[in-house]
Amino acid sequence: MSTAADRRPLSMTQVLLCGALIVTLSMGIRHGFGLWLQPITMDRGWTRETFSFALAVQNIAWGAAxxxxxxxxxxxxxxxxxxxxxxxxxxxxxxxxxxxSGLAFTGATGLLIGIAQSGTTYAVVYGVIGRNVAPEKRSWAMGVAAAAGSFGQFMMVPVESWLIATWGWQSALFVLGCAALAIMPLALGLKEPGLAGGAARPQQSIGAALREAFGHGSFRWLTAGYFVCGFQVVFIGVHMPSYLRDQGMDPSVATTALALIGLFNVFGTYGAGVLGQRFPKRHILSAIYLLRSAVIVIFLAAPLTPMSVYLFAATMGVLWLSTVPPTNAIVAQVYGVQYMSMLGGVVFFSHQVGSFLGVWLGGWIYDRAGSYTPVWWIAVALGIFAALANQPVRETPLLRPAAA
Incomplete structure (x- = not known):
């Protein structure tokens, strides 16, 4: 049986340092997958839809798991x-x-990596943060962890591009496989003694927690809005390198753009976490989604040059994962931290359904229309929907009957 001493909080510095490094590795690796689209499809003789479908399965597997x-x-x-x-x-x-083969590629890239990401990214790390960081610092702490994931993109995308160019796309993946193993020693810093054996008696059952959340209108609206986040960021992250190359851009422009998204998202996610301590989080989320739509419209309307791409990437970077801290902070604030990882995973499943459609529709529409333009405009319309969907969200903690 766990004791009170067993369940004392971990050091906030330890949790943030190890959690940030884990998210840096996990998110940094996946953010560069778009760089593999052209070398793999050209080498294997596959269509873009084959590659896109595998990454779509990855996103849905991540969300489902x-x-x-x-x-x-x-x-x-x-x-x-x-x-x-x-x-x-x-x-x-x-x-x-x-x-x-396309089937084997989907099994590895889609199912296996998708399941792996469900256990190495935000939902799991944020659960530890929620249980070990004081409520008044929780939104800020989540912003720090999200910023780490953004820094991972900034740091890893140029590294992955260099690995592909220097060692070839296959050897580059072997190196990344070794890098993923570094998550294991870092996980020691998130080991919570009171939870290691599952000895603590739950105050609320899993079924009751799920019924409570799904019966609450705010949870449903929050989940609907997060769908749009997944659609937008995964479509852009996977298909923008090919979109730019189709327009005659040098591959280095796409690499720089993806790195800029990661760099500026460090500031965006941290800023969202800080703002979440001071302003209603639903207003922050609505503003992010609305600004994303506006930025895409300006990008499509402006003449396409390397500078316009860099400006788009920097601006979109500020808005990229900045939805993550306020969304997860609302879950913790309203529903408590006991099942935060699970409920955060449920909300994130909606995000990944959007990711599935964003990456797959990008390839499917391109193969049939020869253009990404329709998908860009779908992303604009969805951003407006998400801005409206987050307004009914209420952030007041739920009151539960006292236990007998």
């Missing part, structure tokens, strides 16, 4: 979930390099 990974992390601690996730991540990257 998220609530289960979160529930396990809430019950038994994040440490064990992170260990398994790191192993699956490394294995998936190796098999991604070795796959010679």
């Amino acid at each position: 998220g609530p289960f990974a979160g529930a396990l992390a809430d019950r038994f601690g994040a440490f064990r979930v992170l260990l398994v996730g790191a192993l699956l991540y490394a294995l998936g990257l190796v098999l991604m390099a070795l796959a010679t």
